[in-house]
Amino acid sequence: MSTVSVITGPRRGWRSAGTWIGAAIVGVATVCAIFAPLIVPHDPFTQDLSKRLLPPFWMAGTNPDHLLGTDQLGRDYLSRLIWGCRISMLIGITVTIVSGLIGITLGVLGGFLGGRVDDAVLFAITTRLSIPVVLVALAVVGLLGSSMALLVLTLGLLLWDRFAVVARSTTMQVRNLDFVAAAWCAGCSRARILLGEVLPNIASHLVVVATLEIALAILLEAALSFLGLGVPPPLPSWGLMIAEAKDYMFFSPWVIVIPGVALFVLVLGINLLGDGLRDLFGARSDP
Amino acid sequence: MSALLEVEQLEVSFGRTGAVRGAALTVERGETHCLVGESGCGKSVTALAVMNLLARGARRSARRLAFEGQDLTRLSDQGMAHLRGNAMAMIFQEPMTSLNPAYTVGSQMTEVLRRHKKASQRAATDRAADLLARVGITAPGLRLGQFPHQLSGGLRQRVMIAMALMCDPKLLIADEPTTALDVTVQAQILRLLASLQRDLGLGMLLITHDLGIVARVAHRVSVMYAGEVVESAPTTELFANPRHPYTQGLLRCVPVPGRIKRDQPLGSIPGTVPRIEPGFQGCAFRERCDFADATCAKTIPRHAATADHDFLCRLPA
Amino acid sequence: MGAARFSRAPRFRTKLAPAMLQFFARRLIVAILVAATVMVLAFALTRLSGDLAISIAGPNATQADVEIVRKAYGLDKPLSVQFFDWVGRAATGDLGDSYFFKKRVADLIAERMPVTFTLGLTGLVIALVVSLPLGILAAVRENTSLDRGVQLVALIGQAMPSFWLGLLLMITLGLQLGWLPISGTGSWQHYVMPGIVLAFSAIPALTRLTRAGMIQALGSDYIRTARAKGLSRAAILLKHALRNAAIPVVAIAAVQLGFMLGGSIVIEQVFALHGVGFLAWESIGKNDFPVVQAVVLVLAVIYVALTMLADLMNAVLDPRLRGP
Numbered sequence: 001m002s003t004v005s006v007i008t009g010p011r012r013g014w015r016s017a018g019t020w021i022g023a024a025i026v027g028v029a030t031v032c033a034i035f036a037p038l039i040v041p042h043d044p045f046t047q048d049l050s051k052r053l054l055p056p057f058w059m060a061g062t063n064p065d066h067l068l069g070t071d072q073l074g075r076d077y078l079s080r081l082i083w084g085c086r087i088s089m090l091i092g093i094t095v096t097i098v099s100g101l102i103g104i105t106l107g108v109l110g111g112f113l114g115g116r117v118d119d120a121v122l123f124a125i126t127t128r129l130s131i132p133v134v135l136v137a138l139a140v141v142g143l144l145g146s147s148m149a150l151l152v153l154t155l156g157l158l159l160w161d162r163f164a165v166v167a168r169s170t171t172m173q174v175r176n177l178d179f180v181a182a183a184w185c186a187g188c189s190r191a192r193i194l195l196g197e198v199l200p201n202i203a204s205h206l207v208v209v210a211t212l213e214i215a216l217a218i219l220l221e222a223a224l225s226f227l228g229l230g231v232p233p234p235l236p237s238w239g240l241m242i243a244e245a246k247d248y249m250f251f252s253p254w255v256i257v258i259p260g261v262a263l264f265v266l267v268l269g270i271n272l273l274g275d276g277l278r279d280l281f282g283a284r285s286d287p
Numbered sequence: 288m289s290a291l292l293e294v295e296q297l298e299v300s301f302g303r304t305g306a307v308r309g310a311a312l313t314v315e316r317g318e319t320h321c322l323v324g325e326s327g328c329g330k331s332v333t334a335l336a337v338m339n340l341l342a343r344g345a346r347r348s349a350r351r352l353a354f355e356g357q358d359l360t361r362l363s364d365q366g367m368a369h370l371r372g373n374a375m376a377m378i379f380q381e382p383m384t385s386l387n388p389a390y391t392v393g394s395q396m397t398e399v400l401r402r403h404k405k406a407s408q409r410a411a412t413d414r415a416a417d418l419l420a421r422v423g424i425t426a427p428g429l430r431l432g433q434f435p436h437q438l439s440g441g442l443r444q445r446v447m448i449a450m451a452l453m454c455d456p457k458l459l460i461a462d463e464p465t466t467a468l469d470v471t472v473q474a475q476i477l478r479l480l481a482s483l484q485r486d487l488g489l490g491m492l493l494i495t496h497d498l499g500i501v502a503r504v505a506h507r508v509s510v511m512y513a514g515e516v517v518e519s520a521p522t523t524e525l526f527a528n529p530r531h532p533y534t535q536g537l538l539r540c541v542p543v544p545g546r547i548k549r550d551q552p553l554g555s556i557p558g559t560v561p562r563i564e565p566g567f568q569g570c571a572f573r574e575r576c577d578f579a580d581a582t583c584a585k586t587i588p589r590h591a592a593t594a595d596h597d598f599l600c601r602l603p604a
Numbered sequence: 605m606g607a608a609r610f611s612r613a614p615r616f617r618t619k620l621a622p623a624m625l626q627f628f629a630r631r632l633i634v635a636i637l638v639a640a641t642v643m644v645l646a647f648a649l650t651r652l653s654g655d656l657a658i659s660i661a662g663p664n665a666t667q668a669d670v671e672i673v674r675k676a677y678g679l680d681k682p683l684s685v686q687f688f689d690w691v692g693r694a695a696t697g698d699l700g701d702s703y704f705f706k707k708r709v710a711d712l713i714a715e716r717m718p719v720t721f722t723l724g725l726t727g728l729v730i731a732l733v734v735s736l737p738l739g740i741l742a743a744v745r746e747n748t749s750l751d752r753g754v755q756l757v758a759l760i761g762q763a764m765p766s767f768w769l770g771l772l773l774m775i776t777l778g779l780q781l782g783w784l785p786i787s788g789t790g791s792w793q794h795y796v797m798p799g800i801v802l803a804f805s806a807i808p809a810l811t812r813l814t815r816a817g818m819i820q821a822l823g824s825d826y827i828r829t830a831r832a833k834g835l836s837r838a839a840i841l842l843k844h845a846l847r848n849a850a851i852p853v854v855a856i857a858a859v860q861l862g863f864m865l866g867g868s869i870v871i872e873q874v875f876a877l878h879g880v881g882f883l884a885w886e887s888i889g890k891n892d893f894p895v896v897q898a899v900v901l902v903l904a905v906i907y908v909a910l911t912m913l914a915d916l917m918n919a920v921l922d923p924r925l926r927g928p
Contacts, residue, residue, distance in 0.1 A: 018759075123638070126634065126908075127638045127641045127645075129907070130642060131642060131900070131904055132866030133866065135866060135899065136900060138884070142888035143649075144652055215763070222765055229888070239767075242767070249771060263768065264763050268759060268762075340831055368831075368834045372832060372835070373834055379829065379832075381825050384826065385829045386826055387826040387829070387830070387844050387847075387848070388826070388923065398833070402835060402839075436924045447829070
């Protein structure tokens, strides 16, 4: 067959506007997260009941001192938003480190060793997928009391499945490539081959999974905090901000719109960046 | 009466690459016309262009592209769909993947007749069973209820042929129908095609790169090179008196019993088909041709050797 | 002759080949093992917090009260005895009694399950009604602005916090436009908003899968054959391409329904839908551990059953899986 299909492809990788928008959002969020104590205009925990529920700058009756207004306890909304970004990013990244360590270890071992080990890893993945994440996370936090460390550990123990699936399948592909066979023949040890040959070659796939997992962890933390079993108050998690403002939302919708938009934009940005990286690496992220 | 299929000055391009450049050919009623040439020379694209089955992104134009005198370039998509599978049918190179894995052989065969002839399911099933028997499939009733993955490659190609014949087409285009099959099966399929063509009086455009096939079944041969038909003649005339250096080269590559000696090496044509950029002029074969000189880079005239033998070369003899 | 035999032959033989039966037997064993593992985990989960008797007895209870509770609920027995007691009774369908609701857990779950299932199915139907046309459109118009628009919709769906979307819908569709009831379970309208929110979580995956499957199908040789047969555009797209593209979509849809049932806890809470998720949320707040462990187990078993159903549907849809 001599049929040639020449269709100009879509813009991908760094040539895509989406990647740049994603990178910009993640960049701003990172700066906010790291320098939150320095850039917040007010203390995010100081209450001032004389200034309750001030509207943001685009509405009538705004106070120029509080650009995004104040919450039901008179705390500065912009400051709480920036502080909340710090919490979201912190949780997203730490949860991904925990889940990545678990998932990558399991996946690489299963994919590399095969046989019984692989059967066990597959069984672990199947079992993990059958467990309802939100329910179990709620139960753990509900029974043990809410703290950041517990939340991170719980989510980390629950979100490793995609890491395991992708690490396992990519390891299987790499294992059968010529340079790994060459390393075997050169007498390299198993550990040397795993760390020196396999891991570097599946790293790009795992980076893409990591972006997706950071986004997922941030969304889950917000949902758990919204249900009151995530980040403990008075920490300004975005999910908690929405939960606390819920009773006022019919009269002052912006109290839930502002943290919700922040959450949506951050997660969208991380996903856009992840998609860009995937196209850049030519990696796959779907199980 | 006009010929069954007339193609003049056919051009197909993908982006900036010209895949077919001014090809011309004519298929008469009841005639087997072979289109030969090495891979990538535009044979399949020519066939797909005739059927209007080119991939999206391809551009097609022609001075004349007519089926039974009807201008195909002016036909709507719907009008073309009405001809396809009906008066003109096509079979492909890849029998393993050309049938839909999700439907039975029977359902895929009957839908053609039901669409074009508004036949009942009953009548269409009967016709399908008859045709399966006609293409040499035993137990056609059983086969109709089977799925493609339950059949071998040779059987699937027979199903494809039977399916193409459902509506009694006048023209059958066969794009390298035996390439993907085992050698023994190749001969069977080819014999089948030749006998069907003779018995049903089909006009057949058979695309192949196998000159052995050509010698056995073709009435007329057109040789394609880099998107052009460089020589066209009745089969015996072409084999006896090839005029284009490329045709001569092709024929030297084929072992013919009686004509070659035991210890003499077979011929070969050095090099590959060049990539044709826009603005290309002259003979595309000149880089590989023993007789090429500076005039080959100019526009090449078409010469007629006899009334029905013409070729595209600056050398008249 | 042959034609008559064909017309009597059934169109789709659903008889499974021995290889398939073996495959499903294996799947069943794995499913039972998964359920057993989940039982261990769910049991361990509820014992994490230390002395359950103290939390059940409440903050004002005396030491004597706690001891009474401990005895009454069998918490004085060794953990292994408690565990096998639970497993043994769960195997017969007895999931224990709720401390807070003073009812059999199995009855509680059976009472609440219809709400969660209705919600999950509503979400799945909405998700499919949105995803299938979007995915097909994007594939047919691959690499056009329409395609990029559809992919943007998928990205937006992926980034949307479900509880927040729920609140936004309550403000707009519920309060400002007054189209739909804000919370509760009185009528079918009550399920529309939560259904939309739940659907959002499945739309990205289903749309992408439909698009990818359709692109692959449309580029295949059998679609070229269908075009060469002169079939109508609708028949080519919907009969020949979609049928093959739908095989993975149907499987994932079943799995997504499992995720939706597990994830509906947030949405049930937002919309005050008294389903299983709401029950679990209440029980967590009350330390009602027999209910919590039972809901975890039931949702896990439903998920495993749905994945097996997905495999079965794959076998029905894809003749190649049914063996020669």
